[in-house]
Amino acid sequence: MPGRTLKPTIDEDDMKLAYMFAALALISTPALAAWTPARADMVRDDINALDTDIDRADNNDTISEREAADLRQRVNGLRDQFQRMNANGLTRQEVRKLESRTNYIRSRLRMEKVDWDRHVH
DSSP: OTTOOOOOOOOHHHHHHHHHHHHHHHHHHHHHTOOOHHHHHHHHHHHHHHHHHHHHHHHTTSSOHHHHHHHHHHHHHHHHHHHHHHTTOOOHHHHHHHHHHHHHHHHHHHHHHHSSOOOOO
16 A cells, blocks of 8 residues: 555564574574684694794893793793683683784794893893
């Protein structure tokens, strides 16, 4: 009929379906952020590689003993944080936080390598 608009009606079945989809969305969200062993392994490998790089830089005398000690202390703190977070599995947000700290320490190592105060303290 021209000029007449139909108003949508929502019956009880439509409401049940809408609630079911909403519940499914809430249930599946934590599953998307759930722990995966590959994610934990990736973070652990990054931390271990960073620790190895610090040892190599210290052994090659491209960083001072004091700089190496500071970086090692930071890596040990990062490793402790990883172990606490990984006890219940890592979420994506936790992985991002750990990777951000790892990248920060790695950038500090790069900066220490290019400065010129390589004397032993």
